[in-house]
Amino acid sequence: MPTREEILEALKSVIDPEIRKDVVELGMVREITIGDDRVDVMISLTTGGCPLRNHFVVAVRKALRGLGVDECGVEFDVLSPEEKAALQKKLGMSSGLPTGDAAGLNAIRNVICVGSGKGGVGKSSLTVNLAAALVAEGKTVGVLDADVWGYSIPRMFGLGSDRPPISPQRKILPLESQGVKIMSIGFFVPEDSAVVWRGPMLHKALNQFLEDVEWGALDYLLIDLPPGTGDVSMTLAQLLPQAQFLLVTTPQPAAQKVAKRAAEMATKVSLDVLGVVENMSGFTTPGGERFPIFGEGGGQELADELDVPLFGKVPLTMPLRVQADAGVPIVAEDPSDPASQAVRQVARGLIAVEPQLPPVLEDLAELPVMQHEPKGASLPMA
Template sequence: MTDNLSARVEDALSIVINQRTGANVVAGEQVRDVATTADGRVFLTLVLAEADDPALARDVRAAVQGIEGVRYVRVNVAEPAAAGAAQTPTARAEPRRPLPVMEQRKHAHPSSSAPTPQAFPTLGRIIVVSSGKGGVGKSTVTANLATALAARGRHVGLLDADVYGPDIPRMMGVSGQPRVENEKIVPLEAHGVRIMSLGFLVERDQPAIWRGPIVTKLINQFLRDVQWGRLDYLLVDMPPGTGDAQLTIVQAAQLAGAIIVTTPQEVAVGDALRGAKMFERVSIPVLGVIENMSWFDAPDGSRLPIFGSGGGARLALELGVRLLGEVPLYQPVREGGDTGVPIVVRDPDSAAARALTALTEMIETT
């Protein structure tokens, strides 16, 4: 079934033509890493050369969205590896609304080739929530963890580093353009959490076309130019994989650690392991693993392992870290995400909310 969907994705994309080359994006080897799930989610990477029209990303997304049964599409844009270093690529599209501070500031340190991670003492412990794979629940975990920590009286910031598909505004129920005060962006606030996201600054459909240097610039700006105030924790919601956003954050800031989210099945665990290894390589501690969508409580009382079982525990074992929690698959979690009320607020007594709330203690003692 899933393979079948991959084939249909390929079929749909083989009629998307790159006007520059005249070839379709599949034949032109511009489409990579197609991953699909049985419930109709599609993830892929589009390789976009400097000279390509960035609207191609939108065409690709539209083509996949048009396939019957597809209910979620994520297009990550990558640069052709060889082109990357040589020719200083620029963004093909600027945010529709100007970023308030970015262009006016003279850079304190001209961009050096090997930035040293900086300490941000006022931001408290900076913890990134990452995974190898898309759609496993990073944003859901981050939004709920931030909300639960804030409910315990902690000062919490939530930085949405998923500049390709910022979901945090929707999940936290917050939108609008942040104010600028004294050359700093004032974060928006919801559920007691201070939030910054590219979603506040650009139209919803735009972010899929950022290129590496812009991603780096944006994330640095979100660390430096946001008036976070004094925080106990800054949680950072990452896009899937090990791309520019991950690279930027590990180079920009001294991190307290990374939390790795996985689902129980083998393929997610393999991806998550690769994602986690990246943090280990740069000496950032992996604080633990969270397994999401661990089981489904059926109405008859039985517990169904929809996505298999044991993956989180296996991953934790492999990494030599703690399994911090297992969060069941529970429809109100998604509904909460869609309506901006995290499950820890919406239905705090549910098993899913309890598992997410318990994470706060793990975090505070890790």
């Protein structure tokens, strides 16, 4: 079993999504109990009814799994008024600590990052079509364009450079197209201007897209990643420990190797790889003759190697590209197109494997919140 110090070190990866600092620094780790084969952690929240509890359960379990601890209990109590006041002072906040209510992220059941390692394999095309396919399956869906350097999501959804409205609560409201809620840096910068953010600026921008956007309750948030690995994925993994990675590859062996590097990166930042989608899987002529333009079998091989499912093989079709350029995903425009059918199948596959965090979410509704308050003090439940 790891030591208390090792556990504390690992818990530094658990970020309070509202305060944006880790729970160790915030002094929110109340208790660590190391048993023979399990570890129990108690986290102190700013409010008993904090809707972010699920976020903490997932993040703590993930941090401990990284230390080889599979059995892990996460319990909660509430900071005493004195502790709250001290924390508020330490953070230099004048207007009270966040209560969790503002962080809508907790109402997102599945977060799927669509990535590849390599450019141009169809991540963005798949993201928009998969979003449309999940809507067709009756799901509520958002798309976050995390390709801050080469955003293409607004165009593929037929959205211009309209600025999203701001709610009375000062939240950014996503734009909508095809029943999908959409957020992209493209809504904020003049068309075709290059965004050069890196490091802290990038982190801040992505954080804002998650925290300051009123996503509301979503079954799925799909995140279109930029090509390559690196900064964006690292940041997202920190902000969204429950995110999973969907890898896009072409049937070519070379693309597969690159996609595998992306998978390795996902593992490094401890995001789970959910599965693989093969794109550009051959072209069938109107006469029915099939040409495997980019080779065969890459998706299956990658899936086998990573021991994850291959959710589908999406063929090359001209309407997919034409519709992306026209701003209406092919899945919404022509469900009979072979690419639409393949993407619909991917969507159904995702729904079928959806663990959705519930075991946790559901037990949480039942979990008592323990209160460690100094004698005599009354605890205002914010």
